[in-house]
Amino acid sequence: MSKPLILVTNDDGITAPGLRALIRYMAALGDVVVVAPDSPQSGMGHAITLDNALYSKKMKVDLENGAKEEYSCSGTPADCVKLGLQVLLKRRPDICVSGINHGSNSSINVIYSGTMSAAIESGIEGIPAIGFSLCDYSWEADFRPAETAIKKIVKEALDNGIPKGVVLNVNIPKLGKEELKGIKICRQARANWKEKFDHRTNPMGKDYYWLTGEFELLDRGEDTDEWALANGYVSVVPTQFDLTAHHAIQSLNNWKLHE
Template identity: 85%
Template sequence: MAKPLILITNDDGITAPGLRALVSFMKDLGDVIVVAPDSPQSGMGHAITLDSTLYSKKMKVDLSNANIVEYSCSGTPADCVKLALQELLDRKPDICVSGINHGSNSSINVIYSGTMSAAIEAGIEGIPAIGFSLCDYSWDADFSHAENHIIKIVLEALKNGIPKGVVLNVNIPKIKQKELRGIKICRQAKANWKEKFDKRTNPMGKDYYWLTGEFELLDKGDDTDEWALANGYISVVPTQFDLTAHHVIQDINNWNLNEH
């Protein structure tokens, strides 16, 4: 039987340590192909390139893994998946794994995440997909404590499949391996960013702004991703890309929208 084909992408760029760690975790599970941005694309969400050209270059970042095929792409994470599926791969991947992101994509952060948007793009195409993130923004972050858990999640997804219309959002706490208590299947916590803009003036007298803010947790439930991460667990949130609020359709139907 052919080995499973594993598509790997991210939003931090093809040379990011998190992606290199994920490649090393996946290399013995199947045939690996990497299609990732040529520069950081964090916070791009599900943006795609429409008004400029895309470029792709076959390259070799990790010389120790001669069998791994890698492409850099000038576009967004979602572009990378689209290009991989339509142009670069000779068969449909069995799974797409995105990450490992440098920083959390738990709770409301999933909305802005390029990491998760790449996974969602694969999910839209009917490919089982998982986004992995570590709650550590450092470029020198240590991903080793999560290796066995990441491999286990991917193997289980390959074995059991992921329901259509669902993508897994996996977040890993920044703790030592001995402190890691396991994996929790969770819901997304209710939270928001209390945002501020730091207004400054450049030497030419023109105002500019830096976006800042504080994460505001609005959810005290013990079944959320934020609770799991705070208590030493890897959180796994099944995320759907059908944004329909099915539970309010009847309420809106009761509006007098068709009366003249």
């Protein structure tokens, strides 16, 4: 039997160390094809390119790293998946993995994440998908302690599938291999960002702003991704892309909309 085909993408760009690590780990499980942004696209969410041309370039493959083919794309992470599935890949992948992101995508961060949006785009197309993030923003982050957990999660997904309409949001604490306690299936913690804008003026007298803020955890539950990460576990949150608030339908049907 042929090996599973694994589509690898990210939002930090095709040269990001986290992507290179993920390619190596996936090469042990299947045939890897990479389609990733040609420059960093963090915080792009599920943006797609509509008013500009998309460009793709076939990259020279680092044979030691394990990919069969690599392509850079001028667009967003979601664009990379769309272009990969519709144009670049020779057959439908068995799974899409996105990451390893430099920095957390736990809790409310999933909303803004380009890493997770690439996974969600694959899920929309019916392809099992997982987004991986390490809670370390450094470009020199050590991804080696995460290898075993990442391979285990992907292998289980390949063997057992992922429920329809669901993608997995996996976050890994910044810990040594010996310090990681295991893997926990979690829910997304309730949290938000208490934001502010740093107002500055450039030498020409024009105002500009830098977005800053503090993460505000509103959830003390011990079944959340934030609890798992704080206590040394890899968190796995099943995330759906049907945004319907089903529990609110009955309440809204009581509105006097038809009078």
